[in-house]
Amino acid sequence: MTPYSELGKEELLKLKEELTLQYEDAKGKGLKLDxxxxxxxxxxxxxxxxxxxxFTSHADMKDEQGVDTRNYGCLEGIYGARRLLGEMLGVDPEHVIVFGTASLNVMYDSISRSYTHGVMGSTPWCKLDKVKFLCPAPGYDRHFGITEHFGIEMITIPMTAEGPDMDLVEEYVKDPAVKGIWCVPMYTNPLGITYSENVCKRMADLNPAAEDFRIYWDNAYCVHHLYDEEEKQDHLPEMLSMCKVNGKENMILEFASTSKISFAGAGISCIAASKDNLDWVKKSMTVQIISHDKINQLRHVRFFKDLNGIKEHMKKHAAIMRPKFELVLDVLEKELGGLGIGTWTKPLGGYFISFDTMEGCAKAVYQKCKDAGVTLTTVGATYPYKKDPHDTNIRIAPSFPSMEELKQCAELFALCVKLASVEKLLENK
Amino acid sequence: MTPYSELGKEELLKLKEELTLQYEDAKGKGLKLDxxxxxxxxxxxxxxxxxxxxFTSHADMKDEQGVDTRNYGCLEGIYGARRLLGEMLGVDPEHVIVFGTASLNVMYDSISRSYTHGVMGSTPWCKLDKVKFLCPAPGYDRHFGITEHFGIEMITIPMTAEGPDMDLVEEYVKDPAVKGIWCVPMYTNPLGITYSENVCKRMADLNPAAEDFRIYWDNAYCVHHLYDEEEKQDHLPEMLSMCKVNGKENMILEFASTSKISFAGAGISCIAASKDNLDWVKKSMTVQIISHDKINQLRHVRFFKDLNGIKEHMKKHAAIMRPKFELVLDVLEKELGGLGIGTWTKPLGGYFISFDTMEGCAKAVYQKCKDAGVTLTTVGATYPYKKDPHDTNIRIAPSFPSMEELKQCAELFALCVKLASVEKLLENK
Structure with a gap:
């Protein structure tokens, strides 16, 4: 393949003509895919x-400890659920509180609580002139949505192949207005990479100026491998104990859920943290709710039993997800390999492939896909304030469409990348 | 029966001796009841x-509108659940958002959202010097817990037999710092009375100085009658339309749940309000969560089907609750009737009987019960800041104990009231 950048104007114009024909043809198919x-x-x-x-109408609804899951009580969640999610994260049940369905809600509440009541006795953020957050990007749009909602200034931290640029992070945390950093450490959204041991070590040994600085460790994809073979799986150190070794166990709040293990929006979620942090969480929680849905907690405990049960279940997910990732990657390689108009990640887990177009092409690709009936994640959404500084990043989510639909999506996507790139190159000819 | 107040010192001393013997005897039984x-x-x-x-593994998990309840989406809750809870409250589904398990959490979030972001564009409460709430009392301790948690000044509004003292309410809302009033309008916690038509009318036509004043209408016991006969049921007007008639439909936020209909802590909850208010709620909600547990919503819809299904189910609850209320009321009448040492409500629904001791006796009764193994609601909890100004109110919750246990509880309670009253009367002899 000849890289597009080596083509002359005439060649580009001819190529554009061919691609436009193909694109009009694709448009005619009337796709409606997401x-x-x-x-x-x-x-x-x-x-x-x-x-x-x-559960049936004759089920025993008491948990191992004799708690009637149908009634009020047990603020921290049933012990079995705390053990199950604790095992998944590699922490003791005593360090886990199990909530309702959504870890996003638990994160929102953590920020909201810090804003209204401060963190473990520090000044509530609403009383401060300025609160800042470090936002490794591209990252998870809903994290940025929470901090933006609370008027928190977001500082973009570039991602490297190993995780956030830790030189910058270490520098920024010297500012006492910097109160936190959003992290999806494993199979990160959207890059699909996993923070390296070195990045984790440096993260666990940060020296923030703010006593209420916290690492918001959203371990959403901790068991979401695409391959069953250990050597084809990423590995992430357990951070709570890593922080503890440094005497900094209060510095981290870890979040997880079973939304992408059991049912999306009907799973169970948790926070894992030091005793001091959990006490702080419970101080508001006890005002907020009597207890979360323990029936659903017990349902999950009886279904999965233990970490092994979760792992076996995740292999079934992988069997469905793996061919989808491979299909998209194959199409990208076949259609775009060697053209020099895009780079993409090849994740071993998680839910996303991250694609970078040539500078200034992402929006155009998004629009072209949309006009032909394929909806991509809104371009820019993976950056704070929805602003991708170079207009390059596109998050590809291959999970939902069927294999047949996905093939159409991927091919259309590749076509749109080509067309947008040619148009961009012609601008300068 | 001779009222205790007419007894002389000698008679009181003799009575005290007898009651003390009975009490020591009761203590010896080693009760452990709640x-x-x-x-x-x-x-x-x-x-x-x-x-x-x-639901079984072969169930159809799509709702009437084709929404797959197992996946993300449908922020406002499935339509069937909005219709079901709307029917229960007498409002259209369009005015209802269905949440997770706990209406308490929905109320907390409403206050928290007002504190952090303001109400429909008004100044966030955290930016104000002073925010006040009207708290009809005795009332629900967890309401007061929320306002106290946010540092909101609570103003006690005495309850009359018809509901809150509306003269005072109308006066207080002239203060622009007054941002809300907590109401449990039907079978109110703890009195068991229902707001009269007149009180509701005046409430729906308040002229608050603050544009962000809201009536927090916690309709927790809207279908919780003790008797099946209509004439033995309280009736509450539908408030959203009453407010609307006055052009004040934005003034009310109504809350409800199925916690005491299906499962406590594993039901579904809702907010019912004007479109403007719901839009305001959704503005934060869309940042907070992707969607609540739609599987549980659909489970409730399929189980209850409609309001009639709820009503039929509530008759079964009544069949269990009614004899418990009657038992306690019988014991109170038999043991305390005519003694002039206590008054109590005789509710037609809800979960509580409210008891008033002679002035300055409630704490003593609580402690005596506790020492003999019966836990009552913490005395004072039914008032803002947990301070009952006259130390008289005790909330009796007859639902949980068995009939046998309840009889023991009620008799011990009556005995403790007698003993505490005698001791109080002797103080002044």
């Missing part, structure tokens, strides 16, 4: 349906 | 167990 969000496919949800058999 | 919280009894929870058969 690759925008990390939604599990129906086939994945089907796999969890046996969970619906766990 | 009448403190409005928790459903296991027999009530058993009645909802058929809900656990609604």
């Amino acid at each position: 690759m925008s969000r990390g939604k599990p496919a129906p086939a994945q949800l089907d796999m969890t349906m046996p969970m619906m058999d766990i | 009448m403190s919280r409005g928790k459903p009894a296991p027999a009530q929870l058993d009645m909802t167990m058929p809900m656990m058969d609604i």
Whole structure:
């Protein structure tokens, strides 16, 4: 393949003509497909349906400790659920509180609580002139949405192949207005990479000026490998104990859920943190709610039993996700390999492939896909304030469409990348 | 019966001796009973167990509108759930958002959102020097807990037999710092009375100085009658339309849940309000969560089907609750009638009986009960800042204990009231 940048104006014009024809043809197909969000496919949800058999009208609804899950009480969640999610994160049940369905809500509440009441006795953020957050980007749009909602200034931290640029992070945390950093450390959204041991070590040994600085460790994809073979899986150190070794166990709040393990929006979620942090969380929580849905917690405990149960279940997810990732990667390689008009990640897990176009082409690709009936994640959404400084990043979410649909999506996407790139190159000829 | 107040010192001393003997005897029984919280009894929870058969591994998990309840989406809750809870409150589904399990959490979030972001564009409460709330009392301790948590000044509004003292309410809302009033309008916690038509009318036509003043209408017991006969049921006007008639539909936020209909802590909850208010709620909600547990919403819709299904189910609850209320009221009448040492309500619904001791006796009664193994709601909890100005009010929650246990509780309670009253009367002899 000849890289597009080596083509002359005439060649580019000819190419544009060919691609435009192909594109008009694709448009005519009347596609209506969605690759925008990390939604599990129906086939994945089907796999969890046996969970619906766990309880019948004659079921014993008491947990191992004798708690009647149908009644009020047990603010921290049933012990079995704390153990199950603790195992998944590699921490003791005593360091876990289990909530309702959404870890996003738990994160929102953590920020909101800090804003209204401060962190473990420090000044509430609403009383401060300025609060800043470090936002490794490209990152998870909903994280940035929370901090933006609370008027928190977001500082973009570039991502390297190993995780956030730690030189910058170490520098920025010297500012006492910097109160936190958003992290999706494993199979990160959208890059699909996992923070290296070195990045984790440096993260666990930060010296923030602010006593209420916290690492918001959203371990959303901690068991979401695409491959069963250990050597094809990323590995992430357990951070709570890493921070503890440095005497900094209060510096981290870890979040997780089973949204992409059991049911999206009907799983169980948790926070894992030091005793001091959990006490702080509980101080508001006890005002906020009597107890979360313990029936659903017990349903999950009886269904998965333990970490091994989760791992076995995740292999089934992988069997559905793996071919989808491979299909997209194959199409990208086949259609775009060697053209020099895009780079992309090849994740071993998670829900996303991250694609970078040539500078200034992402929006155009998005629009072209949209006009032809394929919705991508809104371009820019992976950056704070929805502003991608170079207009290059596109998050590809291959989970929801069927294989047949996905092939159409990927091919259309590649076509749009080519067309947008040619148009961009012609601008300068 | 001779009222205690007419007894002379000698008679009181003799009575004290007798009562003390009875009390020591009761203490010796080693009771360990709890009448403190409005928790459903296991027999009530058993009645909802058929809900656990609604879904099996082969169930159709799509709702009437084709929404796959197992996946993300549908922020406002599934339409069927909005219709079901709307019917229960007498409002259109369009005016309802269905949340997770806990209406308490929805109320907390409403206050928190007002504190951090203001109400529909008004100044966030955290930026104001002073925010005040009107708190009809005795009232629900967890309401007061929320306002106290946010540093909101609570103003006690005395309750009359018809509801809050509206003369005072109308006066206080002239203060622009007054931003809300907590109401449990039907079978109110703890009095068990229902606001009269007149009180509701005046409430729906308030002229608050603050544009962000809201009535926080916690309709927790809207279908919780003790008697099946209509003439033995309280009736509450539908407030959203009453406010609308006055052009004040933005003035009310109504809350409800199925916690005491299906499962306590595993039901579904809602807010009912004007379109403007719902838009304001959704503005934060869309940052906070992707969607609440739609599987549980659909489970409730399929189980109850409609308001009639809820009403039929509530008759079964009544069949369990009614004899408990009657038992306690019988014991109170038999043991304390005519003694002039206490008054109590005789509710037609809800979860509580409210008891008033002679001035300055409630704490003593609480302690005596506790020492003999019966836990009551913490005395004072029914007032803002947990301070009952006259030390008289005790909330009796008859739902959780069995009939046998309840009889022991009620008799011990009556005995403790007698003993504490005699001791109080002797102080002044």
